[in-house]
Amino acid sequence: MIWAFKNLAAGAVRWPLWTRLAVADIQQTYRRSFIGMAWITFSFAMFIGVKILIFGSISAADNDLFAAWLSIGFLIWAYVAGNVTDGCNVFINARPWILGTKMPLSVFVYQSLTRHLINLAYSSLVIIVLLWVLKWQLTSVAWWAIPGMLVLVLNAWWVQIFLGVLSSRHRDLIHLVQSGMRVLFFITPILYMPDQLGGNAFLLTYNPFTHFLAIVRDPIVLGTIPSASWMVALGFSVFGWILAILTLQFWGRRVPFWV
Amino acid sequence: MSLLVDAKNVRLTYPRPQMGLRSLFKKREPMVPALDDVTFQLHTGDRLALVGLNGSGKSTLLRTIAGIYEPESGSIDVSGKIVALFNLGVGMRLDMSGRANVMLLGMVAGCSQLEMQDLMPGILAFSGLEDVIDDPLHTYSQGMAMRLIFATATELNPEILLLDEWIGAGDRLFREKAEKRLEAIVSDSHGFILASHNTIIIQRYCTKGLWLDDGKIAASGDIDEVLDIFVRETSRRAKEDEARLASRAA
Structure with a gap:
């Protein structure tokens, strides 16, 4: 496993490069626009606003509760789904870099992870404002969202390594993951609350994303610590990291031939 | 004289290109190695030229030396x-x-920001772009960017x-400077x-030669000898090729 760990470490020490690249990626998306990166916040606000308006009126749940539920759910979903789908292309998009420079593969994973964290930070401004407008009462349990968030990052990390290596060789995986995520969105409780599904609510527990959302959202919105979801999330972290390290160790060196 | 590069029996095969469903119905011929049994050494002071026709493995070998590709054996x-x-x-x-681009290129090459700040005045002076260095790169002409x-x-x-x-790189003014700078480094x-395919450049700058033919070393040693064999053999092949084309036309 030495090569894989060395690669992760050699990439990590290049942090001035990958943080710069991550910022440059985002700036490039909004280049020459007047408000620049504020567009991330602005577009998320509009998106959330419309969703609350439409789905709030057809939801039986309490309006304020539903607004908080839906907006935080979307925030986390956008982060998780973004990492999963971009993870597939993390090395393919870096092809000129991989073939033109000697750069540890993990640099591109760190770059992508950082980019998504910046996006998340800009979008969460909307949530902060929303919770303030709703005069949302946070309990001391809400702090549990922070370790929850760390677990999400830890999982985004291995997912990008794992999917990045495999889908550089097997391009069908990219499309499979994209289609899969579209389906999973609807069996993740974001637009609705689990009890609205009645007898079918148990289906949600088979979707790992339900649990990843719960460990961050429940402490803030419901004021509870979902212990079962924590177990699932931690299990995935351990299992996933073992999978990712093995993938990197055995196939990482083949990636320059595949991209 | 110390050993800088020591390559022993390097063999490297590219993976079969993925062709989708079609590949299920096509016979799978084994891939030909891009580098086969390549052995050579580079000592301090060596100036080595890699010669060979298109697709003979020159760039693959360079990438392998640079550590981008890992040899299969x-x-x-x-x-x-x-x-x-x-x-x-x-x-x-x-x-x-x-x-900012200069800083980025430096970071890509593994230099720290401080090191790059030290190098910046030299880079500015040499490129002659002091006046526009803080403008975005898309406002540069292609020559200026180069x-x-x-x-x-x-x-x-x-x-x-x-x-x-x-x-x-660059215009008539810059080209001469660039030539001198490259010679110096x-x-x-x-x-x-x-x-390179340019025998004049090769003869001017290189002392040793390595001829790669279909991924195998066809000749190596003193540059003049290697070039001599390479030119003779490729001229012979060119004549054969000409004859084949002529017979097809007839």
Whole structure:
């Protein structure tokens, strides 16, 4: 496993490069626009606003509760789904870099992870404002969202390594993951609350994303610590990291031939 | 004389290209190795030319020496800081200023921000772009961008320099400066490997030669000898080719 760990470490020490690249990626998306990166916040606000308006009126749940539920759910979903789908292309998009420079593969994973964290930070401004407008009462349990968030990052990390290596060789995986995520969105409780599904609510527990959302959202919105979801999330972290390290160790060196 | 690059029986095969469902119905011929039993050494002071026809493995060998590709068998040991000047523009961002791009290129090459700040005045002076260095790169002409990349890349003192084709940049004014600068870093480097089709350039800068033919070493040694064999053999093949084309036309 030495090569894989060395690669992760050699990439990590290049942090001035990958943080710069991550910022440059985002700036490039909004280049020459007047408000620049504020567009991330602005577009998320509009998106959330419309969703609350439409789905709030057809939801039986309490309006304020539903607004908080839906907006935080979307925030986390956008982060998780973004990492999963971009993870597939993390090395393919870096092809000129991989073939033109000697750069540890993990640099591109760190770059992508950082980019998504910046996006998340800009979008969460909307949530902060929303919770303030709703005069949302946070309990001391809400702090549990922070370790929850760390677990999400830890999982985004291995997912990008794992999917990045495999889908550089097997391009069908990219499309499979994209289609899969579209389906999973609807069996993740974001637009609705689990009890609205009645007898079918148990289906949600088979979707790992339900649990990843719960460990961050429940402490803030419901004021509870979902212990079962924590177990699932931690299990995935351990299992996933073992999978990712093995993938990197055995196939990482083949990636320059595949991209 | 110390050993800079030590390649032993290097063999490397590219994976079969993925062709989708079609490949299920096609007979699978084994892939031909891109490098086969390549053994050579580069010592301090060596100026090595890689010659060979298109697709003979020159760029693959350069990438393997640079550590980008890992050989499937055999070994390649490198001691010294390698600078590979191929894919010169990797990492350029059109929406960032020239200065920010220089910093980025430096970071890509593994220099710290402080080191780059020290190198900056030299790069600015050499590229002659002081007046526009804080403008975004997309406002530069192609020649100006190349000048900036060239000035930056050649400022990073390599111990072992790898070149895929001799590079030049810029207008008449810059070209001569660039030529001199490249000559200087070639002679300052401890070891130099150039893959090129240009025999004049090769004879001017290289002392040793390696002819790669279909991934195998066809000749190696003194540059004049290698070039002599290479030119003789390829001329013979060209004549054969000509004859074949003529017989087809008839």
